[in-house]
Amino acid sequence: MKKRIHKDIKIRRLFKQYEVKRRLLLGLINDLSIPLEKRLDFISELNRLPRNASKTRIMNRCVLTGRNKSVYRFCKLSRLSLRDLGSKGMIPGLSKKSW
Structure with a gap:
């Protein structure tokens, strides 16, 4: 059980570290006034972030x-x-x- 708790704490720390960057990129991707080529660059930059930095990976334990x-x-x-x-x-x- 302790391993799962420590893994969850690690994922929460990683999410907190990348939260601002992820929200900024998502805002830029959804902004239709930015050219499509630039938004595709933002999408590839978002895909380079760690998967565990996503909010959906966090579990309530x-x-x-x-x-x-x-x-x-x-x-x-x-x-x-x-x-x-x-x-x-x-x-x-x-x-x-x-x-």
Whole structure:
């Protein structure tokens, strides 16, 4: 699990590093007032960026278990971890309904 968490942290760091350049290139590519040849150059420059610098590569992961499915954004916990901590009374304001 730790390997997945570290890989996700690495991808997030890479995204943060290239975010401004990627947004600038995308804005220039979508600008129709720029000639087509120049926009094609911007597209090839965008393709040279690392794939992991894309936002779609980032996954929400549980901070305790590293699980990537059914992660709640407000607490960054998976449903299993949330239920576990909620039944132990570790999360304030979370009441047990019918667990």
